[in-house]
Amino acid sequence: MNRSRRIVKPTRRDDRAIRRGMRADPDTYEATAAEFAQMRPLRGRPKGSGRKVRLTVRLDRDVVDHFRATGQGWQTRLNDALAKVVSRART
Secondary structure (H helix, E strand, C coil), X not given: CCCCCCCCCCCHHHHHHHHHHHHHXXXXXXXXXXXXXXXXXXXXXXXXXXXXXXXXXXXXXXXXXXXXXXXXXXXXXXXXXXXXXXXXXXX
């Protein structure tokens, strides 16, 4: 499978519409050449808090299915549910 990205340049008409939209939006501006020169691409995942540990654990399918069905962020919600159990057990 070819995973290369295809860059599609906007037409002159599209480019004019984009520039009009930028001028009309007070929250945006066109970056200068100096600003472009300072930009660096973001690579990889953002750095975490350092508090989490990577591990492999086997869970019941219905438990995993339940959390996965809640959509993106299901692993965080699973972690939060386990943290509540631990918190209750400590008190």
